[in-house]
Amino acid sequence: MLVDMDAFFASVEQVSNPALRGRPIAVIGAEKRTVVTTCSYEARRFGVKTGMSIHEARRHCPGLATVIGNNRKYAYTCKKLADIYHKYTPTVEIYSIDESFLDITQTNHLFGGPIGTGEKIKADIRAAFGLNATIGIAHNKLMAKLISDISKPDGLRHVMPEETLALLEALPVGKLWGIGKGIERKLNAMGIFTCGQLGRAPVPRLKGLFGIMGERLNAMGRGIDTQEVTPGLKHGVEQAKSIGHSTTLPRDISSMPEIESCVLRLSEMAARRARKHRLMGSVVTATIRYKSFNTVSRQKKMNAHTNDTHVVYAQAMEIIRGERLREPVRLLGVSISDLIEDAGQMSLFGEINRRRALVEAVDRVNDRYGEDTLMWALYARHKRPLVAISPAWRPDGVRRTAV
Amino acid sequence: MEYLGERISVVASFGLRERLRPVKFMWSERVVQVKDVTYRWTEMEGQAKVYHFSVTDGSTLYELSFNASAIGWKLERVETDV
Secondary structure, eight states, X not given: OXXXXXXXXXXXXXXXXXXXTTSOEEEESSTTTSBEEEEOHHHHTTTOOTTOBHHHHHHHOTTOEEEEOXXXXXXXXXXXXXXXXXXXXXXXXXXXXXXXXXXXXTTGGGGTHHHHHHHHHHHHHHHHHSOOEEEEEOSSHHHHHHHHXXXXXXXXXXOOGXXXXXXXXXXXXXXXXXXXXXXXHHHHHTTOOXXXXXXXXXXXXXXXXXXXXXXXXXXXXXXOOOXXXXXXXXXXXXXXXXXXXXXXXXXXXXXXXXHHHHHHHHHHHHHHHHHHTTEEEEEEEEEEEETTSOEEEEEEXXXXXXXXXXXXXXXXXXXXXXXXOOSOXXXXXXXXXXXXXXXXXXXXXXXXXXXXXXXXXXXXXXXXHOTTSSXXXXXXXXXXXXXXXXXXXXXXXXXXXXX | OEEEEXXXXXXXXXXXXXXXXXXXXXXXXXXXXXXXXXXXXXXXXXXXXXEEEEEESSSOEEEEEEETTTTEEEEEEEOSOO
8 A cells, every 4th residue: 555645745734824725835945946845736737846946836827825844844744644554554664755655465454444444544644634645555566656646636546456457558658656757768769658568568678778677667567566565664774875965055155164164064964863873974975056057966985984074074075175166056965975884983093082072972962952052163153054855754764864 | 934933921721632732822912812723743852842833813824832841832933924
């Protein structure tokens, strides 16, 4: 079963503010300068889409109301939704902030079968938050996702295995989860337009173009998927590949002190999250997006793994100073990767141990009294950047960013 | 919504089903009667749990917060262009 919240952030805002109900609204990251994070169904009818600039969205829909997103409200709601799902099955995979897979194979008979379970979950969500969800139920994740996608909004549908081929026969390949525009174009060029055609396409032909993925594409065309619903986080097995943050600045900046201040803030956010989850990285990546939207991302490999804010900051600044800043900067990002577990290894050098003790002390104070109770002087004059909540946000584990 | 972050006096009810609900509050020397709690969420500020409420008096949208550690209410935001 896939539970997909309908226009999640926009719906939360419409429930919160009665004046927005029934109106075209767009949720944005920060006033004026970011893009549409999501929009209500009323706005979608005018052609407003996620990722559009606000200017472009207003061109499509002059009456569009914009709301600055409240990440903490969405994060809280996501966590509470997971509590609802756990009433119906212990096997819940929070796939993204607004989509969750539930394996109800062993439990659906307790709640009136698959449709009965779906109805109860929808009713619980509506009672708790006043929100609508679309639920797709099938024998695997691929089909559950597909059924949810084609049943939006506020849908509930169960497709039996024997109905799969008939459903897929005339469906465009692009509707399948995992087939993006690029793959769709290549398939279309091969004369494959529908899932039915994809399922009948010779595997060697698909392999010739897509490599080992060809076999999987063929299976997808027949509605076959072997991925299991993996709760992951509950068992602590999730491992992030990188930890980072980026922010669109309130205005374009060119001065190095301002850039330094923002990079230190982002380095602290990334390094603090790494420390919280006892991880260290040896590769620092700095990202710069210019006013023209041209984006440069560079990496630097260090000799040792670290989660020390100032080491990460120093590496990020070295990358940025090495770039000739061609125009004012719109967005900055810092991330650390090549992660390993921080075993708390003492250093032979006293200075490193002293700095580690200082950072740990600062973390303890901020854990107790809240973020920014103690902060590095360099960024004290700047407000905490508005960081967009990622679709990959999770209620637990490394991907639970501070929002 | 415009950010205020003002400490305010609130009359609230503590019930069985709805554990905490703001009933009315004092702002700018007038009493605002809460007609509807439209959304609620919690967040942690350090070790303090903070309860947030979107509330309306029928015409204006307000965001109130209650810090359970400091035992204090704030008017966080007010919607100025509903």
